[in-house]
Amino acid sequence: MSSSPAPTSADHTAPAAKKRPQANLTVLRTERLGPHMVRVVAGGPGLSAFEPKGFTDMYVKIHFVDPAAGLAEPIDLAAVRAELPRDRWPATRTYTIRRFDPAAGELAVDFVVHGDAGLAGPWAANAVPGDTMIITGPGGAYRPDPAADWHLLAGDDSALPAVAAAIESLPATAVGHAYLEVDSDADVQPIQAPAGLELHWVLRRGAPAGTGSALADAVTAGPWLAGRVHVFAHGERESMKALRDVFFKQRGLERSQVSLSGYWAYGRTEDSFQAEKKQPIGKIL
Numbered sequence: 124m125s126s127s128p129a130p131t132s133a134d135h136t137a138p139a140a141k142k143r144p145q146a147n148l149t150v151l152r153t154e155r156l157g158p159h160m161v162r163v164v165a166g167g168p169g170l171s172a173f174e175p176k177g178f179t180d181m182y183v184k185i186h187f188v189d190p191a192a193g194l195a196e197p198i199d200l201a202a203v204r205a206e207l208p209r210d211r212w213p214a215t216r217t218y219t220i221r222r223f224d225p226a227a228g229e230l231a232v233d234f235v236v237h238g239d240a241g242l243a244g245p246w247a248a249n250a251v252p253g254d255t256m257i258i259t260g261p262g263g264a265y266r267p268d269p270a271a272d273w274h275l276l277a278g279d280d281s282a283l284p285a286v287a288a289a290i291e292s293l294p295a296t297a298v299g300h301a302y303l304e305v306d307s308d309a310d311v312q313p314i315q316a317p318a319g320l321e322l323h324w325v326l327r328r329g330a331p332a333g334t335g336s337a338l339a340d341a342v343t344a345g346p347w348l349a350g351r352v353h354v355f356a357h358g359e360r361e362s363m364k365a366l367r368d369v370f371f372k373q374r375g376l377e378r379s380q381v382s383l384s385g386y387w388a389y390g391r392t393e394d395s396f397q398a399e400k401k402q403p404i405g406k407i408l
């Protein structure tokens with residue numbers, strides 16, 4: 124391991140608009156990646172305001188303007204926040220940048236399509252070229268430590284974009300295991316992985332996302348290599364609590380070796396999920 128490992132802590136609740144610039148993007152196209160995921164590729168002149176960071180889990184806040192609040196796109200978030208009460212601010216949702224291609228002028232975000240509930244999932248499922256996507260950010264906290272002996276990555280559909288981006292950034296010599304929980308074979312995606320990185324697809328087979336222990340069970344039963352591991356594990360909150368116990372209680376890992384957080388919580392909107400981070404139920408580490 125290097126003496127200065129890659130940063131592993133993440134603060135997904137930070138008020139992104141304060142320190143992070145706003146970019147008003149235009150949807151260029153959408154691509155269906157499977158029954159439960161849609162890729163939204165955005166760009167346009169607003170992309171010049173986006174400044175990437177050197178993390179593979181780079182994420183942004185997407186701001187959803189509610190016309191009922193008397194707002195119309197495009198908006199200036201700083202002005203909205205300065206002039207209007209909080210209940211009229213756009214709702215925000217947090218998403219990983221799956222791919223940023225400045226030469227092509229494209230930024231891709233992969234959204235889980237999880238039914239009619241919520242804002243972001245239904246928005247992405249129905250997005251069409253020309254729609255506006257307002258983002259602030261990016262934040263980020265993880266990149267694979269090149270000095271680690273091996274890598275372990277785990278996540279459900281919501282973390283699939285971040286896990287895939289991390290795997291695709293690894294050198295050809297990297298080794299490890301990645302566990303990805305999705306509903307069925309139809310949700311499996313092609314990921315460019317080094318030959319020594321084995322992909323394990325964990326299938327829910329119709330069970331609702333966020334209700335089982337399949338991901339932690341798979342990691343527990345899976346191979347454990349020799350040497351120092353660098354872990355990236357994110358997804359539904361209870362599933363991450365189960366993995367926390369695997370990594371810290373069963374395997375005795377140090378905090379600096381593990382990037383672990385909840386990306387969402389079963390039965391909660393993102394607003395409730397973020398608010399619960401201050402309560403015992405919301406704490407993972």
Ligand SMILES: Cc1cc2nc3c(=O)[nH]c(=O)nc-3n(C[C@H](O)[C@H](O)[C@H](O)COP(=O)(O)OP(=O)(O)OC[C@H]3O[C@@H](n4cnc5c(N)ncnc54)[C@H](O)[C@@H]3O)c2cc1C
Nearest residue numbers: 218219234235237241242243244281386387390391392393
């Ligand atoms: C740093 C970070 C990065 C993230 N990156 C991504 C990403 O790249 N792609 C992605 O799809 N998500 C990602 N997420 C998770 C995403 O922010 C949440 O899933 C969010 O709640 C979705 O908002 P929504 O408006 O669709 O649903 P909400 O209005 O927040 O919730 C409505 C209902 O849908 C349920 N729900 C929410 N998410 C899911 C899900 N994934 N599967 C099943 N049910 C769900 C909720 O429990 C709730 O009952 C990320 C989260 C974080 C913190």
